[in-house]
Amino acid sequence: MSWEAFGLSIKLASTTSFILLLIALPLAYWIAYSKWRWKFLVEAVVALPIVLPPTVLGFYLLIAMGTRSFFGRIYQEVFGSNLVFSFEGLVIASVFYSLPFAVQPLSAAFLSVDKRLIQLSAVLGAAPLVTFIKVILPLSTRGILMALILSFAHTIGEFGVVLMVGGNIAGETRTISIDLYDQVQAMNDGAALETALFLLMLSFFFLSLVYFIDRKKGRTIAGPKI
Amino acid sequence: MTHFDRILLPSFLKFMVGLIIVACLFTSASAYGRGLDHRDNVLRIAAASNLRFSMDEIATAFEQEQGTRLEVSYGASGNLLAQIIAGAPFDLFFSADETMPKRLIEQGFGTSDHYFIYGTGRIVLWVPLGSPINLEALEMNAVLHHTINKISIANPRYAPYGLAAVSSLKHLNLFERLEEKLVIGENVSHAATFVRRGGAEIGILSYALALAVSLQNSGRYWLIPSNYHPTLNQGGLILDRSQHQFEAKSLVRFIKSGEGLSILKKYGFFEEEKVR
CATH class of the missing domain: 3.40.190.10 (Periplasmic binding protein-like II)
Known part of the structure; x- marks a missing residue:
């Protein structure tokens, strides 16, 4: 197994989850409490990466970040390097790819906060932001944790999008799942089996963690209880 | 509220957030550091898949002789070509044919004096x-x-x-x-x-x-x-955008030298054939 690739995946997943948390907190709050009649459209857009083939997302991102696009050229002017086939490009791709896995647990957690507490906080004169920070967030720790773990784990498991915009460059874009694909083609059976087993255990660990946190009755953040 | 909610969860949460912040700082620090050293002793190679094992051997031999490390990305020549056009940071391209490196020359990614054929x-x-x-x-x-x-x-x-x-x-x-x-x-x-x-x-x-x-x-x-089938002459190109022109040229010289040629020969590459 390649530790360089694994380290890269960890780096990518932690950067992505951190950025996603910053984006997803306000977005999830809006989704949880907005009364806008077209809100369902925004929810659908956020959930898109769950059903969209990764190649579709990857293809659009490849076009958007390439040196021929407006955005890609601006980035190249400002930072002097290419966005596509770089680690920074992978971070942007992963943020899109894992967005629903951060937003959905958060908005579910926000919604499960007792309405009366929020109303009480408002009656006592707290501004909405203060209520959010002092009432809603502390009561949503499970959801925040879940969002972090799920977006982290989902980014580790990313393959199709990375294949499209990554370019399999060692130390830069060769993540652990790409490395497995590479080892299979290099007919490196031992290393491929090792990597596959490792990824299987890791995914199992993350999901066990999610269901461990979520094991209290009536909570359905991680999905329906059977 | 259970014990888990009040004590374990908040502290675990803080630990996770802390871990992620540390990872981010580490990331940006290493990205900055990498920006400084320009990875001087590394050549990035885009190589056709049929070179998979021979190029690995060449990389080992070349690093031993010249101290320059090769980081090779393998793929179908056409995929690699598309990646290079889209801006992938490769120094050299080893195609499985002659037309793809020539297309790169036409599009201004290299010059014909940096084009070479390394085997058939x-x-x-x-x-x-x-x-x-x-x-x-x-x-x-x-x-x-x-x-x-x-x-x-x-x-x-x-x-x-x-x-x-x-x-x-x-x-x-x-x-x-x-x-x-x-x-x-x-x-x-x-x-x-x-x-x-x-x-x-x-x-x-x-x-x-x-x-x-x-x-x-x-x-x-x-x-x-x-x-x-049409002749499978395999051509390569040193890309103009490479910051390592000197190392790239010595790699091409190495491949055309006795040691490089003998590795390619071992893997069934023949000397260039004239197009029929």
Whole structure:
């Protein structure tokens, strides 16, 4: 197994989850409490990466970040390097790819906060932001944790999008799942089996963690209880 | 509220957030550090899949002799070409044909004095060890053997070895009859994994891959006559955007020197053939 690739995946997943948390907190709050009649459209857009083939997302991102696009050229002017086939490009791709896995647990957690507490906080004169920070967030720790773990784990498991915009460059874009694909083609059976087993255990660990946190009755953040 | 909610969860949460912040700081610090050192002793290579094992050997030998490390990304030549055009940070491109490096020259990614041909490849029929197909007796007609459900080749649309495989079938007017039996690998080593794992009964692969240790130990091959398909002269190009022109040139010299040539020869590359 390649530790360089694994380290890269960890780096990518932690950067992505951190950025996603910053984006997803306000977005999830809006989704949880907005009364806008077209809100369902925004929810659908956020959930898109769950059903969209990764190649579709990857293809659009490849076009958007390439040196021929407006955005890609601006980035190249400002930072002097290419966005596509770089680690920074992978971070942007992963943020899109894992967005629903951060937003959905958060908005579910926000919604499960007792309405009366929020109303009480408002009656006592707290501004909405203060209520959010002092009432809603502390009561949503499970959801925040879940969002972090799920977006982290989902980014580790990313393959199709990375294949499209990554370019399999060692130390830069060769993540652990790409490395497995590479080892299979290099007919490196031992290393491929090792990597596959490792990824299987890791995914199992993350999901066990999610269901461990979520094991209290009536909570359905991680999905329906059977 | 349970004990878990009040005490364990908040502290665990803080720990996770802390961990992620540390990872981010580490990331940006290392990205900054990398920006400073420019990775001086590394050449990034985009190489056609049929070079997979020979280029690994060349990389080891070259690093020992000159101290420059090669980081090789393998893929179908056409995919690598598209990546280079889209801005992938490679220093050198080793294609499995002549046209793709030339297309890069046309588009201004390199100049013709940085273009080189490093060998000529061949294609083989390949079957796994337990196969009942007698390649020596049947020759190219082996693809018609009754036990064959699937024939594995590389994607002819962007992998030169896939194109050569299709040409060899067309040369004997077998393509139409067999088209629906073809399974297409993303590149030639992907096609090799199909047949090695028993997903296909026979494969049309590159000679270089058939000579690699793991395939030599697990199957048999028959060399397809070179007049069945257009010449597989393999060209390469030093890219203009490379910051390591000097190292790139010494790699090309190394490959054309005795040691480089003997590695390529070991993997079934022939000296350049004149186009028929």
